[in-house]
Amino acid sequence: MQRSDERIAILGVYLNSVNYEIAIKKVIEFTKSDGLKIIVTPNAEIIMAAQKDKKLKDAINSADLSLPDGIGVVLASKILGKPLEQRTTGFDLMMMILEKARDEGLSIFLLGGKPGVAEGAAENIKKKFPGIEIAGVHHGYFDESEENEVIGMINEASPDILFVAMGAPKQELFMTRNRRKLRCKVAMGVGGSLDVLSGKVRRAPKIMQNAGLEWLYRLITQPSRFRRMSVLPLFLLKVIFHRK
Ligand code: UDP
Numbered sequence: 001m002q003r004s005d006e007r008i009a010i011l012g013v014y015l016n017s018v019n020y021e022i023a024i025k026k027v028i029e030f031t032k033s034d035g036l037k038i039i040v041t042p043n044a045e046i047i048m049a050a051q052k053d054k055k056l057k058d059a060i061n062s063a064d065l066s067l068p069d070g071i072g073v074v075l076a077s078k079i080l081g082k083p084l085e086q087r088t089t090g091f092d093l094m095m096m097i098l099e100k101a102r103d104e105g106l107s108i109f110l111l112g113g114k115p116g117v118a119e120g121a122a123e124n125i126k127k128k129f130p131g132i133e134i135a136g137v138h139h140g141y142f143d144e145s146e147e148n149e150v151i152g153m154i155n156e157a158s159p160d161i162l163f164v165a166m167g168a169p170k171q172e173l174f175m176t177r178n179r180r181k182l183r184c185k186v187a188m189g190v191g192g193s194l195d196v197l198s199g200k201v202r203r204a205p206k207i208m209q210n211a212g213l214e215w216l217y218r219l220i221t222q223p224s225r226f227r228r229m230s231v232l233p234l235f236l237l238k239v240i241f242h243r244k
Contacts (some may be wrong), residue, residue, distance in 0.1 A: 016067065024093070038175045039069075083239040124198065
């Protein structure tokens with residue numbers, strides 16, 4: 001297994017070999033250090049997209065923490081003979097960060113999802129983590145001309161941690177492009193997590209998650225993902241053929 005904390009490259013995209021304990025420790029360190037730290041959670045689909053999108057690849061590779069969010073990525077690391085410690089999902093790390101934020105008095109901001117979704121997620125987060133400070137929320141449907149206004153709103157709310165739930169590559173590019181403008185300590189891309197937190201979308205049952213079958217659950221419940229997910233076998237083939 002890779003030494004904890006080591007970075008490995010899969011098709012040119014870097015990932016950290018960490019477990020949740022190390023990841024959360026790092027996040028707490030980030031909240032105490034200077035400047036913005038960015039967390040990304042690539043899965044096989046995102047690594048494949050990064051093959052054709054240099055900006056996305058550069059955004060992931062310049063992040064401060066890159067978590068393998070998917071069984072495909074862990075499998076690929078094994079094929080390459082550099083096994084990552086484990087799959088670490090953005091959703092589960094987000095839950096741990098929320099708990100720590102509540103305990104340590106760190107405020108959060110939720111950015112992303114359709115109008116109303118971040119508000120719904122905030123309500124449920126407050127129920128699950130009573131006492132947590134939610135500095136603000138904003139939907140994720142704005143164009144680049146409105147970006148500075150949204151950033152102004154975030155900075156005004158002055159959160160410690162910003163969750164960006166706009167899907168890949170939008171969220172990775174937004175965080176990287178605005179690294180110097182965003183005045184918070186941590187920004188993390190969390191994909192569809194606000195949809196789950198708001199109750200709009202359900203996560204796979206634990207038994208399927210533990211069996212590495214979350215992708216199958218998503219495919220069954222959201223068949224429109226078929227095209228997106230069909231890159232998975234291609235991804236593994238590419239990894240096998242690029243193995244040295
Ligand atoms: N989204 C957004 N702005 C956009 C496009 C998407 O806020 O311009 C949101 C969308 O509403 C959804 C999330 O981004 O909540 C992407 O979810 P998806 O399940 O595709 O992300 P994944 O978890 O697979 O990365």
